[in-house]
Structures are given as C-alpha cells and as structure tokens.
Amino acid sequence: MQGNDGPSERVVRYQCPACGARFDDIFVGLEHTETTEGNVPLRRVA
Structure with a gap:
C-alpha cells in the first residue's frame, strides 16, 4: 500500500x-446547503 x-x-x-x-x-456539503427553500447546488472544485 x-x-x-x-x-x-x-x-x-x-x-x-x-x-x-x-x-x-x-x-x-449537502447537509450544509440544505435550506428551508430547498438545496443550494454545490459546485465541484479542484
């Protein structure tokens, strides 16, 4: 290994x-972006 x-x-x-x-x-990240209005889409970064 x-x-x-x-x-x-x-x-x-x-x-x-x-x-x-x-x-x-x-x-x-998904848990963080969860709001009362719905989810904010996460961006993928390098």
Missing part, C-alpha cells in the same frame, strides 16, 4: 456557492 500523495489520487472537493465553504465530503 502506497501513500495517497501521488498524482493518481484525485480528491474532489465541493464548494457552497452562497458562502464559499469547502467540503471534502459530498454528504457534509
């Missing part, structure tokens, strides 16, 4: 367009 700092290890992060908060976990 090798370390996960190689170029093959792509980490997808998600960003809340409303406040700019970034999340490594899609579920945490």
